[in-house]
């Protein structure tokens with residue numbers, strides 16, 4: 001276990017499409033929260049779940065760039081003291097344009113962050129306003145320029161697609177604008193309308209026209225074609241990377257490797273047995289109360305049996321271009337993959353590709369990934 005995730009559940013304001021756990025509480029609450037994270041880290045350190053130096057740390061949210069440099073430094077120092085940090089550890093901070101100023105990114109880099117994931121989302125101000133983002137296109141470009149000036153050479157940019165009334169022509173222009181910024185990594189997200197969001201209400205009131213399936217597929221294919229032509233490897237359903245710049249932290253999720261998580265609303269995966277998934281309630285008051293009484297706030301969500309672990313190993317790996325290592329699967333579970341899932345393999349026969357002892361679902365099938373992997377359940 002040598003990965004750690006921090007959930008930072010604060011945002012300047014709520015985006016209209018978002019159902020992630022975050023609040024718009026004031027900065028004082030952030031100070032208290034950082035102290036709670038430190039206490040949570042000590043608790044994790046006590047049970048020695050993290051036995052080796054950390055190889056990846058990920059600050060996700062919410063909006064982690066609302067943390068001050070001092071708060072980030074405190075958390076990273078705590079990590080170093082408690083667990084150690086591998087020499088080439090990947091330390092990622094999610095940042096939102098417009099939430100920092102001055103030499104913030106330079107200081108963040110000095111504190112030990114070496115990878116930024118910047119939530120640009122769109123290159124059209126009108127779309128950003130509709131989404132309820134707290135920044136405009138100019139601020140997004142400035143954030144990337146500031147990151148480069150601060151010396152960051154591992155930058156990921158997020159781009160959304162299938163936005164209301166968005167068409168392929170408009171998306172094409174946005175893709176070119178994104179490529180001009182020469183990110184090392186790109187994550188793409190098709191808009192989905194989630195329960196409890198403002199967009200859901202707008203949709204119910206007939207005020208939001210969502211993209212149909214055909215247009216969604218056209219836009220996904222457009223992203224795939226253009227980014228791969230520009231030299232990016234499409235290595236996971238939603239992720240593209242320049243050679244050598246895959247996100248190490250997120251790869252661990254798809255490889256079903258352990259990752260501990262701290263913070264309200266955070267999820268951990270522990271590799272013991274066939275795997276356990278733990279979660280911390282998305283409730284700041286409860287988080288504080290439990291930590292105040294010395295109680296570990298994590299609760300067991302799922303204790304996998306052999307079959308459950310086999311299913312999850314397979315369907316997570318099929319999200320990636322690496323696919324599944326057949327020998328490793330058989331060694332781990334004492335049964336070959338085709339033997340464990342004969343009907344699935346019969347069904348996917350025309351879609352799977354075998355090479356170097358691995359089996360993978362090629363990227364051109366990822367658009368219907370959800371449909372294809374349904375047969376595992």
Ligand code: SF4
Nearest residue numbers: 011014015018061062
């Ligand atoms: S900034 Fe991110 S986490 Fe916060 S509301 Fe917007 S999409 Fe959600």
